[in-house]
Amino acid sequence: MKGWLRSDGRKGIRNVVAVAYLVECAHHVARKIAEVAPEGAHVIGFPGCYPNAYAQRMMERLCTHPNVGAVLIVSLGCESFNRFQLDQIVAATGRPVQTLVIQNTGGTRSSIDTGRDWVARQIAALARAPTVPMAVSDLIIGTVCGGSDGTSGITGNPAAGIAFDKLVAAGAACIFEETGELIGCEGIMADRAVTPDLATELRASVAKAARYYATLGYGSFASGNADGGLTTIEEKSLGAYMKSGQSPISGLIKPGDIPPKGGLYLMDVVPDGEVRFGFPNISDNAEIVEMMASGAHCTLFVTGRGSVVGSAISPVIKIAANPHMYARLSDDMDINAGAILDGSATLDQIGQQIFDLVLATASGQPTRSEALGHQEFILTYKSFEPIGPSCLPV
Amino acid sequence: MLTDPRLLLLSPRDSVFVLRGQIEAGETVWVAGIAVAFPQALGLGHKIARLAVPQDGQVIKYGAPIGRATHPIAPGDHVHLHNLRSDYTPTYAIEAKP
Numbered sequence: 001m002k003g004w005l006r007s008d009g010r011k012g013i014r015n016v017v018a019v020a021y022l023v024e025c026a027h028h029v030a031r032k033i034a035e036v037a038p039e040g041a042h043v044i045g046f047p048g049c050y051p052n053a054y055a056q057r058m059m060e061r062l063c064t065h066p067n068v069g070a071v072l073i074v075s076l077g078c079e080s081f082n083r084f085q086l087d088q089i090v091a092a093t094g095r096p097v098q099t100l101v102i103q104n105t106g107g108t109r110s111s112i113d114t115g116r117d118w119v120a121r122q123i124a125a126l127a128r129a130p131t132v133p134m135a136v137s138d139l140i141i142g143t144v145c146g147g148s149d150g151t152s153g154i155t156g157n158p159a160a161g162i163a164f165d166k167l168v169a170a171g172a173a174c175i176f177e178e179t180g181e182l183i184g185c186e187g188i189m190a191d192r193a194v195t196p197d198l199a200t201e202l203r204a205s206v207a208k209a210a211r212y213y214a215t216l217g218y219g220s221f222a223s224g225n226a227d228g229g230l231t232t233i234e235e236k237s238l239g240a241y242m243k244s245g246q247s248p249i250s251g252l253i254k255p256g257d258i259p260p261k262g263g264l265y266l267m268d269v270v271p272d273g274e275v276r277f278g279f280p281n282i283s284d285n286a287e288i289v290e291m292m293a294s295g296a297h298c299t300l301f302v303t304g305r306g307s308v309v310g311s312a313i314s315p316v317i318k319i320a321a322n323p324h325m326y327a328r329l330s331d332d333m334d335i336n337a338g339a340i341l342d343g344s345a346t347l348d349q350i351g352q353q354i355f356d357l358v359l360a361t362a363s364g365q366p367t368r369s370e371a372l373g374h375q376e377f378i379l380t381y382k383s384f385e386p387i388g389p390s391c392l393p394v
Numbered sequence: 395m396l397t398d399p400r401l402l403l404l405s406p407r408d409s410v411f412v413l414r415g416q417i418e419a420g421e422t423v424w425v426a427g428i429a430v431a432f433p434q435a436l437g438l439g440h441k442i443a444r445l446a447v448p449q450d451g452q453v454i455k456y457g458a459p460i461g462r463a464t465h466p467i468a469p470g471d472h473v474h475l476h477n478l479r480s481d482y483t484p485t486y487a488i489e490a491k492p
Contacts, residue, residue, distance in 0.1 A: 150412060150439015153456070154404065183482050184458065210482055219483035226487040229413070229439035231473065232480035235460035304439065322438055324416075341414040341438065 149228020153239020162351025310369025
């Protein structure tokens with residue numbers, strides 16, 4: 001594997017220009033600018049006009065993600081997002097960065113032309129950027145599941161868990177998440193913590209999620225989950241938990257915290273404090289975005305009902321849990337874990353396939369969603385306290 | 395005890411099997427030594443009771459509780475929203491379907 005070395009020592013497996021809008025009012029201009037380079041320029045952004053410390057930090061992390069080589073910031077001009085701080089943080093990493101304020105650039109047409117010129121020049125420069133050797137231990141890999149059904153927890157999720165075990169053994173950092181989908185697993189999960197204090201933190205994160213969802217009145221459970229045979233949130237949780245594999249749990253992080261070394265980490269995605277701003281993650285891409293903000297180079301996405309999404313910035317590897325769905329949506333799927341159900345493959349074989357595909361993806365091979373042009377992105381309001389000292393034992 | 399190979403047991407103490415192949419409407423299927431008639435088709439991932447569970451008793455899958463029975467469950471029953479509820483948050487499912 002080869003990657004692009006960044007000034008903080010991390011290495012990227014892609015080298016894209018991020019076109020970052022800072023309020024929905026600048027979204028159209030950002031989208032039109034990125035059309036100049038559909039594969040190399042990726043649109044990310046925050047729609048809100050009111051300030052939010054979480055969104056600010058997420059955008060700072062994403063604009064300095066190892067897969068990002070240059071950043072065009074697109075501001076309307078009057079929004080509350082701190083564009084000066086974002087520009088300074090990106091510039092401090094040595095990346096080319098430009099802030100385009102639509103109100104100061106003559107409006108839509110002129111901003112699009114100016115932005116396209118800048119992006120095209122960066123794309124040309126990034127194409128000549130040198131690469132360095134990269135090892136598995138340089139990788140951070142996330143995992144999510146979406147559109148789950150009764151097959152996810154017996155095929156795709158445990159196979160992703162086997163791939164995670166192989167990645168952790170080779171020195172990578174792996175992140176699993178959605179504490180709202182670990183309700184009912186808190187006891188067995190806490191037993192895997194590397195210290196007793198971390199075990200307490202893991203249990204507390206799931207208890208927080210249970211309280212949060214109880215206040216909202218709905219669990220992290222969509223109607224399609226029930227169509228696929230899942231009945232309760234704790235049943236869905238046990239299936240989702242299988243993605244974590246068997247490795248000891250090295251730490252608990254929150255969105256934007258970067259794993260300090262190799263190992264397995266749980267991401268606590270449920271906001272702290274009283275319930276504000278609605279559901280923790282309104283759809284699967286919000287989870288993928290949080291994985292990327294914590295440095296994920298690539299995300300494993302296990303789906304039973306058949307999600308088709310990809311992501312801006314970091315490739316998504318889609319693992320079909322259900323063989324019937326795979327037959328219908330095979331063009332969107334990278335791995336057929338449903339083969340486990342008809343006996344044509346074992347869990348270990350699919351786990352190895354996923355591991356091999358992570359390495360191929362990191363070496364530059366496009367995933368199905370990348371090849372189809374998927375670049376979904378969503379970021380909404382949240383509020384977090386920093387993690388406590390027990391969350392990352394030395 | 396004879397069980398159809400489409401019924402998968404995930405953990406030795408589980409009260410349910412998981413379907414790894416579709417059951418067609420009108421089929422009769424062996425479930426832990428009992429011949430059970432299924433008037434409606436059941437898709438992959440659905441659960442069929444292996445053991446009897448009393449009302450309010452825990453249903454076990456993956457060796458862990460996944461909720462409680464809202465009605466007595468007999469071996470061979472389809473286990474789903476009509477007879478199983480969460481111990482945490484209630485399950486939402488769209489009821490009106492074309």
